Amino acid sequence: MKQFKTIFLFEFGSYLKNKAFLIITAIILLAVIAVPCVPTVAGLIRKPESERETSDTRKAAVVSDILTPEILARYFSGTSFEFMSNADQAEEIMENGGYKFLLEADETDYTIYMNNVNIDSFAMLGNVEDMLRELRMKSLMKEYGLDEEAINDIYSIEITGRVRTSEGAADEEGYFQNYIYAYVLLFLLYMVMVLYGQQIVVSVVTEKSSKAMEILITSAKPLQLMFGKVFGVGLAGLLQFFSVLAAGAVSFSINGIFWADMYFADALDNVQEVAAASGMEEFVNILAAPVSPMLFVYLGIFFILGFFIYAFLFAAFASTASRIEEGNTVVAVPMLLIVVGFMGAIFGMMVPGAMFVKVLSYIPFTSSMVMFMRVCMGSAGALQAWISIVILAVSVVLCAYLGAKVYRTGVLMYGKPPKFAEIFKIFLKAKV
Amino acid sequence: MKMELRNIEKSFGQKKVLENVSFSAEGGRALGFLGRNGAGKTTAIRIIMGIFLQDSGQVLVDGAPIAQSTARIGYMPEERGLYPKKKIWEQIVYIGELRGLTAPQSKKRAEFLLDKLEASEYIDKRLDTLSKGNQQKIQLAIALIHDPEIVILDEPFSGLDPINAAILKRTVEELVGYGKIVMFSSHQMGYVEEFCRDICILDKGAIVLSGDLDQIKKSYPRSRIRVVPAGVPEAFRERLKTAPFSNILEDVTEERGAFFLKLRAAKDKRALLAALSDFDVDSFLVLEPTLEEIFLEKAGNQNEAV
Structure with missing residues (x-):
């Protein structure tokens, strides 16, 4: 356990100390904070205070x-x-x-x-x-x-209505309210998993190609090495991602009023009327509508579990490559799973009842995205969601264990990366 | 302290890599671990370190199976490698911590070793800014960071200039002096002969020779003599073709004024001496086989091109 802590701190620390990482993060942060400020600044410049029309x-x-x-x-x-x-x-x-x-x-x-x-x-x-x-x-x-x-x-005719689905436990307006969130969050999930999964791959393959692996493998257990790296790199990446997201959200909400000013150019306490007047009522309603906090709980769970299952797969497959150039080819399988998951989720938003969508929402390699989508849309209830979560959690543990086996053998293999079938044999034979 | 490998067998799939490998290494006497590229040395080393598990056979320390988790083994691999873009200091301390030292302990050891290896000035530099020789010193420091009882060095001298080679030699001698078990793998026979009291030659996965080097050398017949005649070589050359030389000599080769005479039988040395009493010689030397010759004989194939 102590080894894990040492490795984790080392990986995490070296990521954070990496100049390129810090500079890129700083640039993105700046951009994300500055862009929403543009209309504000533009508005102030266009009309000096004295002549500026009151909003x-x-x-x-x-x-x-x-x-x-x-x-x-x-x-x-x-x-x-x-x-x-x-x-x-x-x-x-x-x-x-x-x-x-x-x-x-x-x-x-x-x-x-x-x-x-x-x-x-x-x-x-x-x-x-x-x-x-x-x-x-x-x-x-x-x-x-x-x-x-x-x-x-x-x-003064008024029509009321509601949507009920056969499995849904979300409230009646679940569908309409949440589809935008589903889109956005799915996309974010996908981006994060691919981006930071890649970081893990690069880190593993670099260690192999610089032969640092020879020393590491004689100093620490492969399981600890893999975990330390996955958590270390993962955490650093997530920190970067969420700080950018948070900065953007804060900046946007502060400057948001000025965006409204620029586009709606009307009384801000009349957002609803303004929205109605410009035909964007639906959109504003969706954004402004109260979102159940459970949604964020699910987001957190699926995000974390999904991230780790892919992270372990990436680490395991990456360990079979010897050079950076091979890095991308060997992780083709896990990448494919992510893409299938993402596409399945997006497609499933249009056909939520389809059998293949339901199946994908339970298969651990795709469920993090597909089941999350179903929850957003109200086509899956709490029971289904939690069954999927349990399957996913168990699979994460399994992938960690099997991944470690492959990692242990893979890191000492140089030469042509083995084919998938050979990797499978390693699963069965290697000791952790 | 004694480390022993007994009947180690190891295959990777269909390929048999180690077959009935047995040898031992004792503290205070360095072991020269020799073999051609691909003979199975690295595999054997990895088995000792517990990275690979042998198919059968045992690795024993003082009679008991080696406990990989607690055994303190320091290994300097032939494939040098670390984080090229990180500072030296960071890496040494990190590895030390991984091997069970606390951060302060690791730092102290790192300082001590770098000082001893005369590499303290590089402490804050990135690994890839150092010359190859200096990188190697750092590798050695990392191998020794946790004060191991068993030290395995693979080609430690390759690429070192004479000064750094001397520093390394001194360090290895000290290790041997402390009674540690030192296993030394190299193709530079000169160094091996200097340090190692025992040797072990691995060829195609099997041991072809092992034991005390001096005794091995003595076991070879001393039938090669190097003679440098005082005068003109031509006369000497002609004389060698006649009796009694032609009777006792099996072979004569010449190299830059020196004659290498191979006796048919080692006991004829005295006869040779007697026959040479007529001549004025500058040098008469009974040659013992060099390690290189022994190696070539045991692990080489005369018909193969070098």
Whole structure:
């Protein structure tokens, strides 16, 4: 055990002391912190404080007989409108009055004058058309003889609904709420496993090719060597990854309001309305909706177990290579498993009930991603999830044990890397 | 202290690598462990160290099976290797800790060894910035960090300049002087002859010769004589073709003014001496076989190209 601690500290320490590692981490951290700040800084530069419009008032001009302040407020909250008599010399009017746009509208036709066209322009056009359509529909309904009350009834229709799945234990809105998280988290899982799995491979093969292995193998038990390395490198990598993630999250949440400002350019306490106005309602709802903390528990469990099962496989297979060039070829099998897992999970999001998806969610080499996806989407309940977790945990231990056997023999083998069948024979015969 | 290998057998798959290998090494007397490349030396060493398990046979220390976990064996492999990009100091201390020393103990030993090997000035340097010879000194320090009782050195002198070779020699002599078991594997027969009282030759997985070197040499007939005549070689050369020389000599070769005479029988040495009394000679030397000659005879194949 003491050997493990020594090896772990050595591997972990040397990773952290590695200049390249530190520099790259620092650069990424900086980028991740700086990028969300861009709109903030840009916003501050564009308009000096004194002239800067307060974020909750935009001014616009409108030329129309049919539009009322009430309906304008409803569709363009946070914008104050000034009525003009006509739209002649629209540019002058806009510049003199500092208007964002000038809208000229009658019952079925409109023209909008803007300084430039950007992303929220399209959303705005949609709003204008919806607004005019509403007016037109109401006036038609009156023509057809509907009274005020009837019209109000029509406009206040509410439909409620829910989704229930045969296996799901997530709440009714599970599906919709969590699919974005599933996508993002799956991708992160995949990235981390591949990235840091590779680090382990490089570390093992470098030790072999520099013949450091000759000394190490005479000084410590192979099991300790493998574990020390996997945990040491793994931890350093995860630290790097999560610090970058955390920095990004913090930076984004601080600067997030300015992103909203740039794109929605409206009152920030009206995120919902703003989102509705620009058609991004669904997206915002999903992000803002409360996420069950259990999701993060599952994420943590699957992440850790998944990482280690691949890490041990990577270490074991890598030990059969003698040179860096061989490094990538020998770990083809574990890489394939990760890819299959990832693809299975993504595909399974579209066909959650498919048999192959269910099967993959229990096979330990792919379950970390596929079962996690199923949990996110609500197509697997707690029972299924925990069965899969137990299988996965047992498999991690098995892989560690078998991996150590292969490691022990593999590290002393130079020359052509053995084929998979030979590796299998080693599993059976070698002592740990 | 005595280490013994008894009837060690080892195969890798179909290939038999060690066959009925038995030899012993005693403390205070270095053992020269010789063999061609691929003879099985490294495998035997790895079995001693417990990296490989033998198929059958025993490794004993003072009569009892070696306890790999506690046995203190220091090994300097032929394939030198460590972390090229790390500092020397870090690596030595790390290996020391792995072998059971505490960090402070390891540091103290490291300092002591580096000082002794005259490599203290490199303490803070990266391994790959050192010359080959200096890297080797570091390897030796690592082999000895935990003050092992059994020391196995594989080609320790290769690539060393005379100064560093002398430092190494001194260190090995000290180890032997302390009564440690020292196993020495090298192709540089000169060094082996200097240090080792015992030798053991491995060829194609089997022991072809083992025992006390002096006795082995004595067991060879002393039938080779080196004579350097005082005068012109031509006269001497012609004379050798006639009696009594032609009767007692089996073979004559010449090399740079020296004549190598091979007697038909070792007992004819006195007859030769008598026959030479007519001549003025500068040098008369009875040659004992060199280790190289013994090795070539036992492990070489006369018909193979070198």
